[in-house]
Amino acid sequence: MPDPARVQQTRIVRFARWLVEHGRAQLDDVTDYRALHAWSVASPGPFWAAVADFFGVDWQSRPHTALAERRMPGAVWFPGGTLNFGQHMLRAGQDDQDAVILVAETGERSSITFAALREQAAAVAGHLRALGVRPGDRVAAYLPNCVEGVVAFVATAMVGAVWAQTGLDYAAPAAADRMGQLSPRVLIAGSGYRFGGKVHDRRGDAQQLRELLPGLRHTITVPTAGLAHPAAGADTSTWAQALAAEPDPRGVAVDFDHPLWVLFTSGTTGKPKGIVHGHGGVLLEQLVSPGLHMDLHAGDVFFWYTTPNWMMWNAQICGLLHGATTVLYDGRPTYPAPDALWRLVADLGVTVFGTSPGYLEASQRAGLTPGKDLDLAALRLVGVTGSVLPATANEWFREHVSARVQLGSMSGGTDIVGIFVASAPTTPVYDGEISAPALGAAVQVWNGDGAPAPAGTPGEMVITEPMPSMPLRFWDDPDGRKLRDTYFDMFPGVWRHGDLTAITERGTVVILGRSDATINRHGVRLGSAEIYAAISDLPQVADALLVGVEEADGGYWMPLFVVPDGDHTPADLVSRIRRRIAERASPRHVPDDVIVVPGLPHTKTGKRLEVPVKRILQGADPERVIDRSAVDDPAALDTLIASVRAAKRREP
Known part of the structure; x- marks a missing residue:
């Protein structure tokens, strides 16, 4: 159960109190998460407008209203509003504070302060502009977890270009299957990555990828994992040259729904679909999900084990929006030993650690006792996503990690680069269950006829109200047919997420797997x-x-x-x-x-x-x-x- 004294200091309670004080919502108890959630989904326009005001979104042109057309698909959010996501990434942290720390599985570390991040992003933005990159152009990255990737993304956003990325563990043809759809103007290519005690040389794949991307005009090479690229040619420049460019710190004002990045589906069952998200929608979602649900704030050390292939890379670097230090890891999570990530958490004083159920289960099988063997005093929250968290993992966590630290299971997806269901500092944790629907997410469970399922009865997870981080569109889907077929085919006007789900009597959520993989034996x-x-x-x-x-x-x-x-x-x-x-x-x-x-x-x-x-x-x-x-x-x-x-x- 949440600590009442700690709850009063959380940002989500400050937000609820702010709503009441400013006459934005009627809440009898500012610590009552269920009441806050009910208001957020009953009044989506006022809720998301309040998020923008509470967090001080820097509008370059103020919007006419919050939600002009309340429908799915095709909701119209914050018309007339202009802003820049990259500019928001640079405004929170103190100059001398580490913005990003990169840890390799060898133990080597490198870092960049917020002051240096601002300087380098401005230089790379200037270099991109000098290369002719304009708003709406695409910049593709073929990189491992690295500081340069964060700098390049922020610079791309400042220019108003569209970011897309794959990790170096994709072979060149697989990377081209994704990023080739976008016809990028510039490619930012690394040279290698570390995994399992080895350095994997990807310079050949980087060269092949250049040849596979239609319309590519320029490549910026980044030495990664200690490997140098060949000498630059006429259509290439080095990372050092990009950093030496004339800095341009302007964040171009773009519409709320101007494309920010394209994230790709897994592609295991067909050509990967490119999901387009906008500057404003991502910004608001990433103010709510880490800012309110994880209580992330300035001074936190935020580490989520992920790779550049997963939307959690995009989500974790959004810790910068809150002035938190973001930790990247280049390597296998269990190398050189199963406790590698736990040791990193202890060594860096991580306050919010994100991982997968698989890593917790691997820690359990390995007989680890991180709470006994390591100093985890700074740790406040362990977030878990990627698959279903079994109840036994909660039991192991309490006994062998901490009974004090909240284990927050959550689920959302690449689709919204955010969360549909999650914990919050004001919600209790029950083994095998997710604490609640997320703020702004109108989650219900329906049967095949489109009627709400009784409490505890499995059915389709649906979202009945629009959210600003829902996809603007799929890439190469001019009439919106692919998007409608993916989310709105079963229940027109209502988002079907594809998870077999139940909502319990107490309002917690149990995800039972993908609904298209449901076991149906003997009826x-x-x-x-x-x-x-x-x-x-x-x-x-x-x-x-x-x-x-x-x-x-x-x-x-x-x-x-x-x-x-x-x-x-x-x-x-x-x-x-x-x-x-x-x-x-x-x-x-x-x-x-x-x-x-x-x-x-x-x-x-x-x-x-x-x-x-x-x-x-x-x-x-x-x-x-x-x-x-x-x-x-x-x-x-x-x-x-x-x-x-x-x-x-x-x-x-």
Whole structure:
């Protein structure tokens, strides 16, 4: 439960008190999160206008109103308002305060102060303008986690150009599948990255990518991971030359919905879709999600383990909006030891740490006791997203990390570069549940007929009111058809997110997995997350993938693929798993087959490939179902497909 004394000092309570004092909302208790949320979704225009005023958005031209057209898709937010996101990124921190700290898995560190960030962003903005980059042009980045990437993004935003990025772990053709859609004018290319104790040289891929990007006019080379690029040519410049350019600190005034960046879907099941977000919508979402839900403020040290391929890279650098120091990590999270990230948190005095359920489960399996072995006194919040957080992870966290630190599970997505459901400093945490819908997110659970599902009953997560960070559009979708088909096909005018979800009697949220991967056996629907939760604390299980397959003859086959952790015989492991699922989930949902494999593939952001594997099991051609370049371990994908075929051959 939240500490009442601490709650009074939080920004979310200050915001609620400000609303009352300024006559913006009627709230009997400023610490009552449910009341604040109810007002935020009943009055979306006034809520988001209040966010802009409370955080002091620097309008270069003030908008006529907050929400001119309250519809989905096509809501019109803050018409007439102009601003610049990059300018907001530079205004909060003290000159001598570290803005960004980069930590390599070797332990090497580099950093940049807010003063230096302002100077370097102005120089790179001047260099981009000298190269002819104008508002609306695209700047593509092929970089690892690095300080230069943050500087380049801020400079791009200041110019009004559109940012897009992939990490160096994408091969050149895969990176081109994404950024080539945008025909970027400038490419900013790194030379290598660190992972698992090795330096991966990507200079050849960077050169190949240049040749694959249509319309590219110039490349800025950045030495990363200690590797130097070849000498610059007529159409290239070095990072040093960019920093030496005539600085231009102006942040061009752009419309509220002017494109800021393009984020790409995982691309595992088809060509990656480019999701376009705007300056104003991202700004307001990133004021609310870290500023109110995480209570992020000046002086905090903010570290979220992520890669440039995931929207959390974009979200974590938005800590700069609040004057927080942002920490980047270049490397494997478990190298050189499973406690690598916990040691970083202790060494840097991290106050807000973001990670995945997978890392917490790996810490549990490794027998780590960070709360006992390390000084985590500065830590206030551990945010968790990327997949469903099982209840056993909460139990381990309280016992072995801290009973004082809030473990805040949240879920949102690349779609809104923000959150739909989350914790807040004023909400209690219940094991296996997410505390509440996020402020401004009108989350409901509907059945297939479009009626609200009873409390505790799984259904489709829907959003019934517009949010300013919803996509402006998909790239290369001139009539909006792809966007409508993705979010509004099932319930016209209402956003369907694709998560199988339940809202409990107390208003907490339980996400059970993707709704298109729901297990439906013997007429009983079950989310795959419930099976994963049942076996999450088995130390013998390192990873698992469950699918339910409707077969052509009317049958239903439900295999569970398992990666063992340690030296365990398959027969012993299978019996343990079957017994645990029957006891903790449902006897009806014990898998037909438990197939032991050496490894499982995931998306580049670590998500399970339930839907593609299901389609392969139904007979689809793997080459048509899944793009190997979007998978973290193609060899594991090959092994999985071979295991699937072997299992099918064993069937009577």
